[in-house]
Amino acid sequence: MPQNYFQKEIETMSAEEMKKLQSEKLVKQVKHVYENVPYYKNLMDEKGVKPEDIKGIDDLHKLPFLTKADLRDAYPYGLLAKPLKDCVRIHSTSGTTGRRVVAFYTQKDIDLWDDCCARAIVAAGGSNEDVCQVAYGYGLFTGGFGLNGGSQKVGCLTLPMSSGNTERQIQFMTDLSATILCCTPSYAAYIGETLKEQGYKPEDIPLKAGIFGAEPWTEEMRQGIQNTLGIKAYDIYGLTETTGPGVAFECSEQTGMHVNEDHFYAEIIDPDTGEVLPEGSKGELVFTSLDKEAFPLLRYRTRDICVLSREKCSCGRTLVKMAKPMGRTDDMLIIRGVNVFPSQIEAVLLKEGYEPNYQIIVDRVNNNDTFEVNVEMTADKFTDKVSDILAMEKSLANAMKIMLGINPAVHLVAPKSIARSEGKAVRVIDKRKLI
Numbered sequence: 001m002p003q004n005y006f007q008k009e010i011e012t013m014s015a016e017e018m019k020k021l022q023s024e025k026l027v028k029q030v031k032h033v034y035e036n037v038p039y040y041k042n043l044m045d046e047k048g049v050k051p052e053d054i055k056g057i058d059d060l061h062k063l064p065f066l067t068k069a070d071l072r073d074a075y076p077y078g079l080l081a082k083p084l085k086d087c088v089r090i091h092s093t094s095g096t097t098g099r100r101v102v103a104f105y106t107q108k109d110i111d112l113w114d115d116c117c118a119r120a121i122v123a124a125g126g127s128n129e130d131v132c133q134v135a136y137g138y139g140l141f142t143g144g145f146g147l148n149g150g151s152q153k154v155g156c157l158t159l160p161m162s163s164g165n166t167e168r169q170i171q172f173m174t175d176l177s178a179t180i181l182c183c184t185p186s187y188a189a190y191i192g193e194t195l196k197e198q199g200y201k202p203e204d205i206p207l208k209a210g211i212f213g214a215e216p217w218t219e220e221m222r223q224g225i226q227n228t229l230g231i232k233a234y235d236i237y238g239l240t241e242t243t244g245p246g247v248a249f250e251c252s253e254q255t256g257m258h259v260n261e262d263h264f265y266a267e268i269i270d271p272d273t274g275e276v277l278p279e280g281s282k283g284e285l286v287f288t289s290l291d292k293e294a295f296p297l298l299r300y301r302t303r304d305i306c307v308l309s310r311e312k313c314s315c316g317r318t319l320v321k322m323a324k325p326m327g328r329t330d331d332m333l334i335i336r337g338v339n340v341f342p343s344q345i346e347a348v349l350l351k352e353g354y355e356p357n358y359q360i361i362v363d364r365v366n367n368n369d370t371f372e373v374n375v376e377m378t379a380d381k382f383t384d385k386v387s388d389i390l391a392m393e394k395s396l397a398n399a400m401k402i403m404l405g406i407n408p409a410v411h412l413v414a415p416k417s418i419a420r421s422e423g424k425a426v427r428v429i430d431k432r433k434l435i
């Protein structure tokens with residue numbers, strides 16, 4: 001199959017050249033961070049590492065890790081490496097507690113991010129002949145703006161639909177003959193089901209490819225989406241902390257995602273010891289931003305469990321490949337594409353005067369995530385008046401919506417009715433089969 005590349009020289013670069021490029025960038029980046037981010041300078045000083053000790057990628061292991069906890073401690077500006085006057089945008093995602101993660105971008109950061117997403121679109125067969133429907137959310141979430149930027153770089157006619165309003169999605173898709181769809185895999189499956197219900201057959205749907213990510217999805221789900229929409233469905237990975245979508249993307253082989261490793265250096269570590277593991281080992285994925293100016297995280301622990309491979313790929317790209325993430329080392333859930341930590345629910349309950357006795361129940365019905373939270377009434381709030389209970393449930397659901405960005409169905413249950421565990425409390429019942 002003939003291949004197209006958005007930046008062929010980089011995407012097919014030899015391993016030696018790539019290492020040289022990464023090493024040069026790392027040396028500069030460490031200096032930039034050390035000089036401009038006192039928080040990280042302190043971490044380096046504590047570890048006894050100076051910028052001069054980092055002469056190339058082989059020295060990366062000497063640097064300290066960063067975690068979500070550091071982002072929380074340094075919130076909001078503590079990891080910013082450029083003056084605010086040089087920053088043009090932020091994006092944001094959930095943090096483990098009330099504090100959100102806020103990532104900053106200079107115009108150059110956005111240009112490079114657009115390139116990463118453009119590489120993904122071209123790898124999925126996109127060109128300036130295509131009509132690209134972006135149905136990821138626009139706003140603080142990185143999905144919409146990221147793929148929008150990539151689509152425009154490629155020269156596609158870009159439909160900035162954002163997520164939701166499925167009737168309108170279908171109207172634009174069919175009237176304007178969209179050929180590429182970008183959204184979460186669960187939303188793609190939902191759009192597919194809706195089209196089917198409306199009597200569309202795969203051959204009536206103009207789409208040829210989809211670029212789906214932001215949440216785990218299985219090979220079975222891929223097959224289902226491909227069959228219903230009559231397309232090739234490609235995976236895309238990323239996280240707000242490093243930039244957003246486009247950290248890694250799938251090619252025609254559909255066997256894992258090429259990491260844009262000229263911008264993001266990937267390591268796999270043992271999550272318990274922090275030791276760097278050899279290629280092919282399963283462990284926690286760690287990224288170092290080699291180019292980011294405003295928010296350049298070094299050795300950021302993603303908590304995603306993954307495997308890296310340098311096996312030759314038939315698409316001709318030499319960029320290292322990451323497998324689909326196989327789970328997480330923390331308790332983060334992804335519900336309707338939104339990151340949710342049980343600790344956030346707990347924080348809301350405490351703030352609203354409840355005890356932290358709760359259970360989160362997640363399921364997937366008709367390709368849509370359901371999200372319920374059972375919360376124990378406290379003795380002082382206890383009432384048998386239905387209207388009062390409904391009002392309390394509504395108010396709690398609102399408080400959770402403010403914290404998380406998505407709406408759970410809250411059910412107040414009798415005090416002491418949620419099973420107490422002898423060991424770790426079972427806070428989450430996830431009935432979805434995602435891995």
Ligand code: DLL
Nearest residue numbers: 093143213214215216236237238239240244245325
């Ligand atoms: O989900 C960025 C994104 C937008 C990626 C659109 C792809 C498409 P966050 O909201 O910060 O950023 O969530 C990042 O989502 O650490 C993974 O656990 C998970 N994740 C992202 N992509 C995938 C994927 C965006 N393709 C977190 N497969 C990451 C499985 C994914 N999990």
